[in-house]
Every structure is written in structure tokens, then in C-alpha cells.
Amino acid sequence: MQIHRPPVSYLRRRLVGRFGLPWVVAALCAPVFAQQPLQDIAAIQQAALSALQAGPGVQAMVAPGLRLAACRQPLTATPSTPTVADVRCPDTPGWRLFVPVRNGPATPVGTAASGQATDSGAAAVIVRRGDPVVLRARVGNSEVRMGGRALGQAVAGNILNVENDSSHRIIRGRLNADGTVDVVN
Numbered sequence: 249m250q251i252h253r254p255p256v257s258y259l260r261r262r263l264v265g266r267f268g269l270p271w272v273v274a275a276l277c278a279p280v281f282a283q284q285p286l287q288d289i290a291a292i293q294q295a296a297l298s299a300l301q302a303g304p305g306v307q308a309m310v311a312p313g314l315r316l317a318a319c320r321q322p323l324t325a326t327p328s329t330p331t332v333a334d335v336r337c338p339d340t341p342g343w344r345l346f347v348p349v350r351n352g353p354a355t356p357v358g359t360a361a362s363g364q365a366t367d368s369g370a371a372a373v374i375v376r377r378g379d380p381v382v383l384r385a386r387v388g389n390s391e392v393r394m395g396g397r398a399l400g401q402a403v404a405g406n407i408l409n410v411e412n413d414s415s416h417r418i419i420r421g422r423l424n425a426d427g428t429v430d431v432v433n
Contacts, residue, residue, distance in 0.1 A: 284317050284318070285317075285318040286315055286316065286317070286318055287316040287317065287318045287319055287337070288318075289310050289312065289314060291323060292308070292310050292314075292316075292323065292335050292345065292347065293307075293308035293310050293347070294308075295323040295324075295325040295333070295335050296308040296310075296325055296333035296335050296347035296349060297333075297349065298325065299325035299326055299327055299333040299334075299335070300327050300330070300331070300333050300349055302349055305351060306349055306350070306351055307349065307350055307351075308333070308347050308348075308349050309347065309348045309349065309350060309380065309382050309395075309427075310345075310347055311382070311393045314345075316337070316343050316345070317337070317339075317343065319337035319338070319339055319342070319343075320339050321337070321338045321339055322338075323335055323336065323337060324336050324338055325347075328346055328413075329413075331348060331349050331350065331379075331380050332346055332347065332348050332349065332380060332395060332413060333346070333347045333349060334346055334347075335347050346395050346413055346414070347395070348380030348381070348382065348395045348396075348413075349380065350379060350380050350427070374402065374403055374404055374423065374425070374427065375398045375401065375402050375408065375423055375427065376398065376401050377398055377399060377400050377401060378397060378398065379397070379398045380395060380396070380397055380398075381395075381396050381397070381398050381410055381423075381427060381428065381429050382394070382395060382396070382427070382428045382429070383395070383396045383410055383412060383419060383421060383428075383429050383431060384421075384428050384429065384430050384431065385430075385431040386430070386431075393428075394412060394413065394414060395412075395413040395414070396410040396411055396412050396413055396419065396429065397410065397411045397413065398410055398429075399411055399418065402423045403423070404423055404424060404425040405422065405423065406422070406423055407420055407421070407422055407423075407432065408420070408421055408422070408423050408429060410429050419431055420432050
């Protein structure tokens with residue numbers, strides 16, 4: 249006896265047509281995402297710093313809202329460039345993340361360590377050529393972050409050219425006070 253099953257395309261049209269694609273995807277993926285523990289951001293930062301043998305006062309730039317599946321095995325990290333670490337989760341399927349590393353909080357030129365201005369008269373440079381930065385692109389409610397390298401000096405609020413670490417494209421963006429660069433069109 250043969251059982252008649254409707255083709256998959258028929259079922260897809262019925263579900264999507266009735267509920268809408270976002271609801272169908274959310275319903276199918278919700279149990280998977282709800283049960284997965286998330287990777288500790290501090291562990292990713294520590295792996296990046298140890299791979300680059302970073303000294304005191306150095307920070308690994310990882311977005312605080314990053315959500316990656318928790319790795320069951322120890323993280324592996326290797327230097328990708330002198331200031332970027334390639335951090336990987338060896339699990340299957342695992343994940344891979346390029347983490348830029350920079351020297352502590354940026355102290356503007358012309359500012360003493362105590363935070364008081366000096367008389368040097370120089371502009372407050374927050375990012376210098378070659379410094380790693382985090383590119384930030386927003387489309388609607390979505391935000392994408394990626395690593396990049398500054399191609400010049402800039403002060404917060406200025407436009408800056410940045411080379412994307414993964415695609416090697418030159419992108420223009422506005423430098424924020426926290427060192428991130430918002431992509432401009």
C-alpha cells in the first residue's frame with residue numbers, strides 16, 4: 249500500500265501563505281536557538297590576547313552583544329596579523345572570529361594621562377593609520393560589525409577610510425568616540 253504525500257513545495261506554499269515566512273522560520277528555529285548556551289565573550293578575548301602575546305593595557309575588541317554557540321572544546325587562537333587574532337571553536341560545525349587587538353583606551357594626543365589638556369596645540373587624534381577598528385553598518389534594525397584597519401588619522405566625528413579585514417575593500421565611515429566606525433554611503 250502506497251501512502252500519498254503532498255510534494256514539499258505544496259506544503260511550503262500552504263505554511264508560508266498562511267503564516268508568512270518569518271513566522272515559519274522562527275517556529276522552526278526557535279527550539280534550536282532556545283536550547284543553545286552562548287559562548288563567554290571574556291574567553292574569546294582572553295584567547296585572542298594570549299595568541300598575540302599581548303602585554304598589560306591591551307584590549308581585544310569583541311562586540312558585547314555577540315551571540316555565538318558555546319564551544320565544548322577549548323578555543324584555539326592564532327595570530328592573523330600583528331594586531332588581529334583568528335579565534336576558532338573546533339567543534340562541528342564550530343565558528344571562526346577575527347578579533348582586532350589595540351592598546352588600551354585611546355588617549356588623545358595633547359591630553360595628559362590624568363585627562364587634563366596640555367598646551368601642545370595638536371588635534372586630539374583618537375585613531376591613527378594602521379590601528380584596528382570595528383566597522384559598524386546598520387540597515388533598519390539590523391547591525392553588522394566587522395574588523396578593519398584605519399587608513400589615516402581621525403578624530404571622533406571625522407570621516408575616515410578603513411580597509412575591511414576580510415574583503416580588503418576600502419570603506420568610508422564616521423569615527424565614533426569609542427573607536428568604532430559607522431559606515432557612510
